[in-house]
Amino acid sequence: MSHPKRYLVSLTLLINILTVPIPLFCAVQEEVGLAFVNHKAEGLALRPFEDPRGSVPKLLMELSYDQWRDIRFRPEKALWKEEKLPFSLQFFHLGMFYDRAVQINIVDKGKAVQFPFSTDLFDYGQNQIDLKKLPPNLGFAGFRIHFPINRPGYDDEVAVFLGASYFRAVAKNQQYGLSARGMAIDTASPTGEEFPWFKEFWLVKPTSRSSSLIVYALLDSPSCTGAYKFTITPGEETQMDVTCNIFKRKDMNKIGIAPSTSMFFYGETENGRPGDFRPEVHDSDGLLMETNGGKWIWRPLANPSRLLISRYKDVDVKGFGLMQRDLNFDHYLDLEARYEKRPSLWITPQNDWGEGHVELVEIPSDSEINDNIVAYWVPEPNGKLSFAYSMKWLTPHMDKDKPARAAHTRLVTEKEEGVYRFIIDFEGKELNAIPAETGLASDITVEGDAFLIERQLLKNPATTGWRLSFKIAVPVEKLKSIVPDRKPIVKLTAFLKKGENIPEPLTEIWTYDFRP
Template identity: 40%
Template sequence: MLMLWLALAALPLPASGFSFEDVIDKARALADESYQAPTPIPAFLRELTYEQYQGIRFKSENSLWIKSDARFQVMLMSPGLYFKHPVVLHEVDAEGVRPITYNKTDYSYTNEELAKRIPADLGHGGFKLTYPLQGPDSRNQFLVFAGASYFRAVGRDNSFGLSARGVAVNTGLPSGEQFPSFTEFWLVRPDAKSETMTVYALLDGRSLTGAYRFDVRTGDNTVMDVQSRLFIRSDIEKLGIAPLTSMFFYGGNTARPRGEWRPRVHDSGGLLVHNGVSGEWLWRPLLNPKSLKLDYFQTESVQGFGLMQRQTNFEDFQDYGANYHRRPSAWVKPKGDWGKGRVVLVQLPTNNETNDNIVAFWTPDEPVREGQSLSFDYSLKVGGPSVSGGDRARAERTFVGDGNRVGGGTVEGAYRVIVDFAGGPLKDLSADAPVTSAVTAGGDAEVIEHFVEFLSPVNRWRLSILAKPAEGQPLALRAFLKNEEEAVSETWSYDIPADNDILGEAR
C-alpha cells in the first residue's frame, strides 16, 4: 500500500479539476447575456505607430516559466496599435488556477515619455510561446496569440506570415464583418520533458461565444489540435470555420505594379482544397483583384484546405528583408465529418503589401441560427508547402499573358496561360511519357489550344493554354494532367477577371 501511495504521489496533480468543460460552461453562460464589447485601452496606445509599438519590448528574462526546465516558455505582450483591448491570462498547474498579473516593469521602453503614460494596470495584449527550435539553448518564438481571435505560427525554418483566427463572421458581406475576440486564456504549464502544451481560450462576440482548446506541438512544423464549441447569440449569415488570413500583392500570374522590381510579393500563393467525396485536390492561385472577389468551392465531407506558399527559393522573391520565401503554409484538416459546406475564398484589392487582403475558411450549407450550439474539431499544421500531405503532382507556377503577341499566340482578346506541374506521380516519368492535359472553360469562353511539354532543365511538366473569354466576361479555366487515362496532378482552377491589366488595358 505504501509503494502504491508513493507511485500515485509521483504523478502530476490535477489542476483543481480545471478542464475544457469549465471554459465551455463559461462560454455557454456568456451566450445568454447581452454582448458587452471589451473595454478599450487608452486612445494614445491605440494610435501608436508601428515603430512606436515595437519600442515596447518584453524582457525575455521575465518569461513566465523561465526558472523551470520547461521547453515551452511564455513571453507576454503589451496592448497597443492593433491590440486594442486587454485580455485576461491565467496559469494552470497542479496547484490550481491563478491570474498572470500585469507588471509594466516586465517591459523595456525606447521612449521614456511613452513609458510614463502607460497605466500600471494596463493589462496584457496577448502572449508568445517559445521553444528551442534552433538548438537546446535557444528560445525561438513560434506561436503568437494577439488581436481579436488571431494567432500566428511558424515551423522551424519559417518567418512569420499568414495568420489563423478562431472564427470569422460575415466576412466579405455588405453588412460588414464582425471580429469576435479571445478575451481570456488559460495556459497549462507543461513539465520539463513535455512536447505538447495546452492553451484554453474564451471567445466573445456580438453574434456568438466560443470555447477553444489548443494542444500545441512544434518542430519542423507546428501542429495545433483544435477543439471549438460555439454558442450562437443571433443568426449569422456566413459563419467561417478555421479561417486563415494572408496577403497577396502580386505574383507570376499577375501584372507587376509599375515601379516594382521584385518578381513576387505575397505571403501565400494559392488556396488548396481536398474534397472528401470526389477525392479531388483543387489548386486556386491567388489574385489581387480590382474589387472584392468571392469564390465558393462546394465540398461534402471536406478533407482539408489551406493557404500555401509554394515558392520557397530566395530567387522567387529577391527580397532579403521581408524573406517572403520563408513564409509558412497552413493546412486545416477536419476531425470527423463537418457535413456539406463550402470553402470560401475572399480576395480584396490592395495597393501595397502591408494589408492582409486574403481570407479562406469553411462555411456550412445549413443556416446558423440563434440558440444553436456547434462543435468543430480540426488540426492546423503550419510549416513548409508539404503540410497538406497531398500525393498529386502540384501546380508550382502559373503565368498569364497576352495571347496575341510573339510567344503568346495570334488571337486578339485571348490569353496565354502557362501552368508548371512537378512532383507526385510525374516525378519519375521519362521525358517521353504520354502526359496529356484536360482543360475546360466556363460559360461561353473558348479553349483554342492546350498542350504539355517536359522542361528538362527544371524537371517540370508545362501545360500551355490559349483561351479566349466571351466579350466582357471573366475567363474561368480548369485543368489537370493525365498519364494515359490516369489523373496525376491536382486540378488547377483559375479565374481571370474581366477587369484586369494583363492585356495592357481593362477589358
C-alpha cells in the first residue's frame, strides 16, 4: 500500500502537469498559405465590419502631399537588403489620406512574424513631427517591392501596394501608369462605390535564387472579406498570378473582378486640345478583349461629357485589359510624364469565370491628375466568388497570332449638321501584305439614333495598312429635341473581312460608344 504522503505528492504533480500549458502544443502555428488566409477571411466575414479610420494620429492626417512625400523610408534599412536576396522591400508611412494602418507579416519557413513599425525606419525630412507622440505600434500605409529588372546590381522599384486595395507594377524600361485593385464594389452605381482595403499582408521570404515573390493579403470591407495570393515575377513582362476567394457579409449589387484604373484626358480621336502643346495625354488608350469565341474587340477610350458605361457580355472570357498601344514619343511630346512608357495590363483567367461581362467605366475629367477610367469583369449575380487569373504588365507589340489592329481612330465633325466621319487605320503584318487590288470588304454596324451614309476602304501606302472611312448621320430633329447633356449613345462597330460574303473578321472588331 502506498504511503499517504507519497500519494498526495503524486496527485499534486499530476494536477500540475494537467494544468500547466505544454509548450510543444501551444507553440504550434498554422503554416501560412492561402488556406490560412482563407480561414481568417471566412472568420472575419462572420463578424461586423470595423472601420479603423480615425486611429491614425491627427498630426499625420494633417500633412500635405509634399509633407507626406518628404517622409522617406531609409533605403539602407530595406527588408532583406543586408541578406542580399533578389528582392528587397521598403514601407510607406501613414498620413495624409492614408488613414488606415496595414499590418505587415514576414513569413519564413511557413511561420509568420509581424514586422514592427519604428520611426528609425524613416527620414522625416523637413517635417517638424514630435515622434514621441506616434504610437509604437502605428503600422504602415503599404509597401513597395524592389528587384533588378533594368540592369544587374540595381534594385528597381517594380511594384507598389498602397491605399485601399490598390497596387501597380512595371515591366522592364517602363514607368508607372495605370493601377489595379483587389476588388471593385458598386463602381459607378447610384448607391455609391465601396472601396475594400487590404488590412493585412504576409510577405514570404524569398531564397537567394528566387525569381518570384509571394504575397498573401486579407481584404476587408463592409460587404465582404477576401483572401488573396499574389505570385509576382518581374521582368520583360511583369506577371502577377492571382488567386482570390471572396466571402460575403451581405449581398452586393455588383462586384468587379480584376479591376484596372487608368487615366484618359484626351487622345488622337479629339485631334489635340487647344492651349496644350501635347497631341495626346493618357495612361491608356483603349480596352482590348478576347472573347471565348476567339474574337478580338478593341474599344478606343474617351473622356465623355458625362458618365459612360459600356458592357461586353461573354462566357468564360479569354482575356481583357486596358492597353497603352501608342508607343510613339512624338504623339505625346511630354518629357516629364513619358506617356509612351506607361504599361498595359492584360488579364487572363486561369479558371472558368462563367457568365458575365467586361465593364468599362469612363468618367468626365478636366485634368490629367484624375484616374477616370475603370475596367473589370462583372460575374452574373449569385455566381462564383473564387477566381484565379494572371496579370501581365507589359508593352504591347503586334503578335503574329493576333488579328490586325485598329491602330488609329479619328473623328471629324462635318460642316453638315448632324454628320460625323470616322477614320480607322487597320495595321498588321498579314493585313499589310495584302495588295491594294485584293477585294477586301468592311462590316459596319450602327445602333441608335443614327444611320450610315457613306463608307470607303483604301490601301494606305504610307503605312501599307488599310484605312476605313465612314460617315454617320444623326437626324437634325433628334439633335434639336435632345435635352443638353442628355444626348443618346450611338453604338458603332466596324471590322475588315476578306469579302462581302465572308462573315469572319480579318481584323479586330473596332467598337465605339459615341454621344453626338
